Structure formats: structure tokens, C-alpha cells
Amino acid sequence: MTPGSGRPFSGSASSSLTTVFLQYVLGFGLALLVWKDILFKRFFRVLFLIPMMTTPVIMTVIWKTVFHESLGPVNDFLSMFGLSYNWLSDPLISKITVIIVEVWQWTPFMFLLLLAGLLSLPKEAFLAASIDGAGPIRKFIYVTFPLMAPISIGAIIIRLIEASKIMDTIYVLTSGGPGTSTETTSFYIFIKGLREFQMGYSAAMSLHLPDHHDPEPDGDRECSDPSVHREKPLMRALYTSLKYLAITLWTIFVVGPFLWALSTSFKDFNSVTSGAKYIPCCNSSPRPKAGRCCGGPRPRAVSISLNPFSTA
Numbered sequence: 001m002t003p004g005s006g007r008p009f010s011g012s013a014s015s016s017l018t019t020v021f022l023q024y025v026l027g028f029g030l031a032l033l034v035w036k037d038i039l040f041k042r043f044f045r046v047l048f049l050i051p052m053m054t055t056p057v058i059m060t061v062i063w064k065t066v067f068h069e070s071l072g073p074v075n076d077f078l079s080m081f082g083l084s085y086n087w088l089s090d091p092l093i094s095k096i097t098v099i100i101v102e103v104w105q106w107t108p109f110m111f112l113l114l115l116a117g118l119l120s121l122p123k124e125a126f127l128a129a130s131i132d133g134a135g136p137i138r139k140f141i142y143v144t145f146p147l148m149a150p151i152s153i154g155a156i157i158i159r160l161i162e163a164s165k166i167m168d169t170i171y172v173l174t175s176g177g178p179g180t181s182t183e184t185t186s187f188y189i190f191i192k193g194l195r196e197f198q199m200g201y202s203a204a205m206s207l208h209l210p211d212h213h214d215p216e217p218d219g220d221r222e223c224s225d226p227s228v229h230r231e232k233p234l235m236r237a238l239y240t241s242l243k244y245l246a247i248t249l250w251t252i253f254v255v256g257p258f259l260w261a262l263s264t265s266f267k268d269f270n271s272v273t274s275g276a277k278y279i280p281c282c283n284s285s286p287r288p289k290a291g292r293c294c295g296g297p298r299p300r301a302v303s304i305s306l307n308p309f310s311t312a
Contacts, residue, residue, distance in 0.1 A: 028110070028152075031111050047251060051108050063173065064172065088174055090178070094177070095182055110159060113151060113158075192205070
């Protein structure tokens with residue numbers, strides 16, 4: 001084995017564990033939010049599934065423009081707080097960028113499985129917990145979470161298998177860079193086999209990829225809603241406000257890339273780049289402040305690639 005060839009395996013394992021953990025936590029939380037009666041419950045259930053129904057390559061191209069250091073809206077928003085990050089060219093931050101894209105794309109899958117599991121839970125256990133005086137937290141710890149354990153294990157196994165084979169997001173978003181910081185097992189095998197044409201070496205490494213084994217499905221259960229525990233009006237109002245706040249934030253996160261793609265699709269290149277704040281010595285309005293662009297030493301010229309598949 002060549003020096004450094006084990007790095008993609010360890011990087012892929014850590015990235016897969018992180019993304020699947022975040023997908024499970026967020027998916028479980030979203031499923032709990034829309035499980036009980038809320039306003040526009042069916043609308044939010046369908047809305048949260050939209051990222052999973054989109055093409056990963058196309059959405060990764062959109063995310064690449066969103067996280068663009070010069071033209072993307074993320075740095076434009078952070079500039080109001082005096083912040084700016086190299087989302088695609090910093091070794092550490094690029095890993096976070098990949099995780100964000102993967103969480104956005106595949107949390108709906110976890111949400112769908114966990115919501116189906118919640119809707120199939122028997123109501124008798126929740127009725128008994130209510131009679132014993134258990135609150136929402138105790139119900140979740142001692143009733144909901146244990147009953148959801150088989151479904152949770154199955155969902156986590158499926159996502160770990162799929163996350164370990166991530167290829168399209170890495171290829172479009174970072175191409176394994178900067179350097180090899182975001183290189184995964186699948187992308188490393190692609191490089192060795194289809195770019196360096198080391199077919200035997202890449203075929204041997206592909207044997208290390210996990211095989212797909214579908215977990216045994218659980219038996220069907222009658223769909224029912226749990227009983228609602230009587231809570232104090234103030235606590236219930238606070239819980240409802242936090243619930244709708246979380247739903248609103250996740251809705252913005254879901255529809256944000258689509259709104260960005262829609263807003264830029266009606267503009268030409270000059271209209272998009274004229275308002276960018278991070279292009280050195282751009283002739284934009286308002287005029288850049290002294291020290292950033294035209295005052296002080298002149299910064300070196302930068303080239304902006306319009307090709308989303310470019311590795312530069």
C-alpha cells in the first residue's frame with residue numbers, strides 16, 4: 001500500500017459518522033416536531049422531503065455557488081458581522097462544507113423513516129405514562145426512544161452504508177481538495193482507477209467497501225397518535241413557540257438553495273458579479289473602502305472559474 005493511502009479510509013469513516021449522527025439527530029427532532037398536531041402539518045412533512053428528491057449533482061453545483069468565497073451569499077451575509085471564510089479552499093472548513101451539504105441532502109431520508117416509526121407506535125404505552133404523571137421529557141426517554149430503537153438502528157445502518165460511498169458531492173464540490181483533505185474512499189478509488197489507470201490497485205481497494213445488507217423490516221403496527229400530557233399553559237406556549245421557531249429555521253435551510261438559484265437565474269454574469277463584496281479592485285457601486293481595494297497596496301488579481309466542475 002502506498003504512503004498515505006489509508007488517509008481516505010480514515011477520513012471517510014470520520015465524515016460518515018459525523019454526517020450520519022447529525023442526520024439522525026436532526027431527522028429525529030424534525031419527526032418529533034411534525035408528529036403531533038401543528039398548523040400545516042402535511043405541508044411541512046412534504047416540504048422537508050424535497051432535498052431528498054432532488055439530484056445530488058445538481059444541488060451540489062448550487063451549493064458550490066452558495067459557498068463561493070467571492071460570489072456566494074454566505075460570505076455576503078457573514079460580512080455584516082465582519083466574518084469571511086474560505087468554505088472550499090480551507091482544509092478544515094471544506095470538510096464542514098461537505099458535511100453541511102450531505103446533512104441538507106439526506107436528513108429527509110432519516111426524517112421519513114423516523115416519522116413513519118413514530119406514527120406506528122402503540123398508544124397504550126403513552127396512556128400508561130400519562131396516568132403515572134410522566135411529562136414530555138420522561139415520555140421521550142422511557143417510552144418513545146426505547147420503542148424507536150429498532151427503527152433507529154435500521155435507519156442508521158442504511159445511512160452509514162450510503163454515506164461511506166459518497167462520491168458525487170465530493171467530485172463536484174471540492175474534487176477531494178484542498179489537497180486531499182476531503183478525499184473519501186470512493187473518490188480515492190476513482191482517482192487510482194480512472195485517472196491513474198491503476199486498475200488492479202483500485203479493484204483491490206474496492207473490496208474494502210462495505211456490502212449492502214438490508215436490515216430486516218419490523219412488523220406492521222397500527223397507526224395511532226399518542227395522548228397529550230397536560231402541561232402548564234406557560235410551558236406549553238414556550239414549547240409551541242420553540243417548536244415553530246425550529247420548523248421555520250429548518251424551512252429556510254431547505255428552501256435557501258432553491259431561492260438562491262432562482263434569484264440568480266434571471267441575472268447575467270455582470271449583474272451577479274457587480275454586487276460581490278469580495279472581488280479585489282472590482283468596479284462596483286458603492287465604491288470599496290480604502291484599505292480593502294483601492295487604498296493601500298494593490299492586491300493580486302484573482303481568477304474566478306465559472307465551471308462548477310473545475311478543480312481550481
